[in-house]
Amino acid sequence: MAKWGEGDPRWIVEERPDATNVNNWHWTEKNATPWSKERLHQLFQDFKIERNDIDCIVEGVDKCSGEATVNNRKGKLIFFYEWELVLKWSGCLLKNSKLSHKGKLTIPNLSEENDLDDVEITVTIDESNDESETLKQFMYNVGRDSIRKQLGVYIKELKEEYSKNLILPKKGAENNGPALADTQLRDANNAKNAAQKAATAAGGGTNSQTTTKTSNSGTNVGCKLDVRSLSMAEEFHCNANDLYNALTKPDMVTAFTRAPAKVDAVRGGEFVLYGGNVLGKFEELVPEKKIQQSWRLKNWASGHYSNVTIELEETSSSTMMTLKQTGIPASEYEAMRTNWHRYYWHSIKQTFGFGTSIADAL
Known part of the structure; x- marks a missing residue:
């Protein structure tokens, strides 16, 4: 983080009356x-x-x-x-x-x-x-x-x-409008994986992990990645079976992702979501209790998967879901937690009505 007065436009708030989301830097x-x-x-x-x-x-x-x-x-x-x-x-x-x-x-x-x-x-x-x-x-x-x-x-x-005025000029760059517009449009043209954004998820501690990539000569070479881990919990007002089905039944997954989905919920079965931007396979399935997956984004290093474990615990009035994801590339870290909430948990609640308890609905 830049120190106050060093000129990083992300932190110069005294020049804007609202003092928030300076230069539209955040989402x-x-x-x-x-x-x-x-x-x-x-x-x-x-x-x-x-x-x-x-x-x-x-x-x-x-x-x-x-x-x-x-x-x-x-x-x-x-x-x-x-x-x-x-x-x-x-x-x-x-x-x-x-x-x-x-x-x-x-x-x-x-x-x-x-x-x-x-x-x-x-x-x-x-x-x-x-x-x-x-x-x-x-x-x-x-x-x-x-x-x-x-x-x-x-x-x-x-x-x-929609490139106009969405990214505001940095300090000292007010007169660089044409160059800024060119940069915006170039970034826009390179940003074809928004659906991937919808699938991203992520979160807490840091470590390194080795994955395998194939070189031009056809030999396998090791590549160390900076990876992180995420733990999160969410409450759903439904029984555990309904939430388990929402995460494993092709028609229900298609409904909350709003896109065709391939879901073969058996051990070793594959899943492909969000137009192929999210893919992996099921490692372990315990109905109403646990889902473990090898999970990756299409643009991650070849052969690299994170590990996602989802556990369900039914209470008298709801189901508590806990998620742990390890092996997340550090470059995906900041967006992950937000997008699990927005494009998985919030979408599931909105699609199936799992966000409101029966008592609240009466």
């Missing part, structure tokens, strides 16, 4: 959902796709569900967006009957986890005949590329729009 979040919905509707309103004797048009957005947020944490911009879109389209063959045929374009997975080329776009038609099948093939081969370009416009504008 700051903006809701980009309303802006995103409006912009997506604009981008796909009467959007034409033409070539040779085929004339197609995306008439508008039939369904737009999801959310978008922008976070600043310690000078890093993190964009999170996840959308399911259904677009209405129509088209005709200009040299033939010129009858209009209608269909839909479904985009189930527009998110920061996927590159644009990997975004799935399904093309359907309302009625199948020779003309409509030709149009469908055109929309599949040509139209999808045009749709992806429009999605790229949305992503670019989202990052530009």
Whole structure:
């Protein structure tokens, strides 16, 4: 920590009347959902796709569900967006009957986890005949590329729009606006793992641990990591069986993570959450009592896993959950505890109503 007067902008509070969250250095979040919905509707309103004797048009957005947020944490911009879109389209063959045929374009997975080329776009038609099948093939081969370009416009504008004023200039850098904006946008473009943020967890003491990485020559080399440990407890107003199921049943995990989840809750079974950003396997399972996992984030050093042990103790009116996680890379340490609370425990309570006791609800 810099001493008072040394000029580190994180600690210069006398220049700001609120004296809190100086320069937006700590966690700051903006809701980009309303802006995103409006912009997506604009981008796909009467959007034409033409070539040779085929004339197609995306008439508008039939369904737009999801959310978008922008976070600043310690000078890093993190964009999170996840959308399911259904677009209405129509088209005709200009040299033939010129009858209009209608269909839909479904985009189930527009998110920061996927590159644009990997975004799935399904093309359907309302009625199948020779003309409509030709149009469908055109929309599949040509139209999808045009749709992806429009999605790229949305992503670019989202990052530009929500980079403004989220990271404030440091002391002495007030006149470096263009350079600061370039830095913000570069950080934003490199921050594709917000879902990983949703999965992070962490906490207390420090030690070192050796993991194995593969060098370019194909030989295994040891690599010492600075790792830390976390212990935490949380009360849930439900019985132990319900909480155990919430942590091990695929449909319940999908519900509280709000993303497809692979969960094979048997000893040695694998789990993959948050679009592949969290993965591992179950080491030990005792129904209603204990869950032990080898747990890692996708971007951790190859082969490195932390150990997560969750224990449940049912009382007369609730269930106490205790968690211990060891082997957390020090670089993930600060965000871990906050995000266990926010994206696991709070989300479970909110999704299943485990945050309110029956007595309180009456």
